[in-house]
Amino acid sequence: xxMNLAGAANQQEDLFASARTWVAAQTNTGADxxxxxxxxxxxxxxxxxxxxxxxxxxxxxSTIRAKCNQPNWQLFIKVSNSQPINTVEAKxxxxxxxxxxxxxxxxxxxxxxxxxxxxxxxxxxxxxxxxEKDGLVGRMLKRNLAKGQLLLxxxxxxxxxxxxxxxxxRANELITTAALERVSVGKEAVPxxxxxxxxxxxxxxxxxxxxxxxxxxxxxxxxxxxxxIANTNMVAGQVLKAGSLRLERxxxxxxxxxxxxxxxxxxxxxxxxxxxxxxxxRTTDLRPxxxxxxxxxVVLSIGRPSEFEITIKLEAMxxxxxxxxxxxxxxxxxxxxxxxxxxxxxxxxx
Numbered sequence: 483x484x485m486n487l488a489g490a491a492n493q494q495e496d497l498f499a500s501a502r503t504w505v506a507a508q509t510n511t512g513a514d515x516x517x518x519x520x521x522x523x524x525x526x527x528x529x530x531x532x533x534x535x536x537x538x539x540x541x542x543x544s545t546i547r548a549k550c551n552q553p554n555w556q557l558f559i560k561v562s563n564s565q566p567i568n569t570v571e572a573k574x575x576x577x578x579x580x581x582x583x584x585x586x587x588x589x590x591x592x593x594x595x596x597x598x599x600x601x602x603x604x605x606x607x608x609x610x611x612x613x614e615k616d617g618l619v620g621r622m623l624k625r626n627l628a629k630g631q632l633l634l635x636x637x638x639x640x641x642x643x644x645x646x647x648x649x650x651x652r653a654n655e656l657i658t659t660a661a662l663e664r665v666s667v668g669k670e671a672v673p674x675x676x677x678x679x680x681x682x683x684x685x686x687x688x689x690x691x692x693x694x695x696x697x698x699x700x701x702x703x704x705x706x707x708x709x710x711i712a713n714t715n716m717v718a719g720q721v722l723k724a725g726s727l728r729l730e731r732x733x734x735x736x737x738x739x740x741x742x743x744x745x746x747x748x749x750x751x752x753x754x755x756x757x758x759x760x761x762x763x764r765t766t767d768l769r770p771x772x773x774x775x776x777x778x779x780v781v782l783s784i785g786r787p788s789e790f791e792i793t794i795k796l797e798a799m800x801x802x803x804x805x806x807x808x809x810x811x812x813x814x815x816x817x818x819x820x821x822x823x824x825x826x827x828x829x830x831x832x
Contacts, residue, residue, distance in 0.1 A: 492620045492621075493526075493527040493528075493529070494520075494521055494527050495616055496527075496621065496640045497527050497534070497548060497557070497559075498559070499610075499612070499617045499638075500534055500536075500548075500635065500640075501518065501536055501546050501548060501559055502610075502635070503609065503610045503635040503636065504546075505546065505561075506609045507609065508538075509543075512609070513609050513611060514579065514611065517561070517562045518546075518560065518561060518562055519559075519560040519561075521557070521559070527557065528550070528553065528555055529642050530550035530553075530669075531553075531642075531669060531672060532550060532551045532552040534548050534549065534550050535548070535549045535550075535551075536548055537549075543561070544560070544561050545559065545560055545561065546558070546559040580601050580603055580613065581612060582600070582601065582611070582612040582613070582614070582615060582618060582633050583599065583601075583602035583632055583633060584599065584628065584629055584630060584631045584633060585597065585598055585599055585629070586598070586629050587627070587629050588623055588626065588627040589626050590625050590626050592623050593620065593621070593622050593641060593666050594618050594619055594620065594621055594622070594623065596615050596619055602630060609634070609635075610635030610636055611633070611634055612634075612635075618638070620641060621638045621640060621641060622638065622639045622640075622666070622668040623637060624636075624637055624639050625637055639668045639669060640668075640669050641666040641667060642666070642668075642669055642676070642678065643665070643667075644664070644665060644667050644676050644678070644697050645662045645663070645664055645665075645677060645682075645697070645698040646662065646664075646695060646696065646697050646698070647661060647662060647694050647695060647698065648662060650691075650693050650694050651688055653688050653689060653690050653691050654687050654704070654708075655688055656685065656743050656744055657686045657687060657688060657703075659682075662682075667697070672697075673699065675699045675700050676697060676699055677698045677699055677700045677702070677703065683703070683707070683734060683737075684738060684739040684743075685707035685708065685737050685741060685743040686704070686707065687703075687707060687708065688704065689701065689702055689703065689704050690702060707731065707732060707734060708730065708731055708732070709729070709730065709731075709732045709737060709741045709742060709743055709762045709763075710728075710729060710741070710742035710743065710745060710762065711728050711729070711760060711762055712727060712759055712761050712763060713725060713726055713728055713759060714726060715756075715757065715758055715759050716756070716757040717753070718753060718756060719752055720753050721750075721751070721752045721771040721773075722749070722750075722751050722752065722753070727745055727748065727763070728745075729745060730762075732762060736762075738764075740765050741762055741763070741765075742762075742763045742764065742765060742767075742768070748768065749804075750770060750771055750773060750805075751768045751769065751770055752769060752772070753767055753768060754766065754768065754769055755767060769803075770803035770806075771803060771804065772801055772802070773802060773804060773823050773825060773826045773827070773828075774798050774801060774802035774803075774808055774826075774827060775801055776798055776799065777797065777798065778797070778798050778827065779795050779796070779797060779827075780795070780796060780797075780810065780827045780828070781793050781794070781795055781796075782794045782795075782796050782810055782821045782830070783824075783828070783829070783830050783831065784831035785831075794812070796811060796819065796821075797810065797811045797813055798810060799811050799818070802829075803823060804823055804825075805823060806823050807820055807821070807822055807823075808820070808822075808823060808829060810829070820832045
């Protein structure tokens with residue numbers, strides 16, 4: 483979600499830059515003389531996987547229409563010049579003005595950042611030049627540019643943000659945010675059917691094996707998701723045992739992000755409320771179980787099982803859940819020790 487505001491601004495700038503280049507070519511006008519009124523903030527410029535086409539829908543040329551075929555949408559852009567395009571197109575650009583140039587050598591395919599461009603000057607009008615950095619950041623170069631070379635609209639390609647795998651994943655494996663990264667890709671390089679959502683649906687799993695570096699497609703996401711289901715009736719405080727839970731498919735519209743999607747990692751947990759058999763579990767339904775109780779005799783293990791290990795029976799001075807550190811007392815010597823809870827009545831020396 484963090485990319486939404488900046489992404490929307492970049493998409494509007496991309497659209498305006500393309501429209502400005504088109505108007506300049508149609509009217510033989512310097513691109514810097516063409517100004518547009520900002521779009522209504524409620525209007526979001528959508529991604530377009532096809533070429534955006536422009537035309538003048540009205541004879542006075544005070545409005546430009548932008549049309550996309552994939553997906554199908556259109557927007558109307560109001561020209562905000564103090565004079566109509568018909569009058570402005572006859573004027574010449576100023577002989578010298580500040581424009582954006584390459585701050586250092588740039589290579590084709592590079593995604594531009596604010597540190598890649600700087601202000602320079604040009605002595606003659608150049609169609610498609612940029613006066614500010616805002617219209618350049620986040621766009622991709624189509625060709626190599628030398629330091630100081632003028633950046634033009636025809637040298638740039640709009641980008642689309644997609645999700646790419648950071649590691650290999652197997653079919654039916656749960657997709658986590660740690661396994662993905664969001665990257666910018668030139669629209670011409672975007673594969674057909676790419677998944678363009680801002681967030682993955684909860685519990686999303688893969689329909690096929692995918693290698694690291696693969697761009698996620700809409701068809702790679704399973705239509706139904708697996709959630710954790712109770713096999714038996716359980717009461718509040720009951721500790722989970724082997725066979726207490728199973729994975730079962732549930733319709734997407736019934737799933738929320740609070741559901742549990744994996745069985746692994748649930749050892750040592752207990753339910754917080756009464757659960758009926760067949761009911762889907764949510765994160766709030768479980769908590770680490772109380773595996774060590776104050777006053778009980780417990781077993782503390784010290785050392786490595788494969789090398790040398792000793793076990794001692796001690797009295798628990800505190801309650802403890804899985805992974806918590808608990809104080810223990812040797813009833814014979816009165817010595818106080820610490821242990822990490824590893825299971826019911828079981829601790830390991832800390």
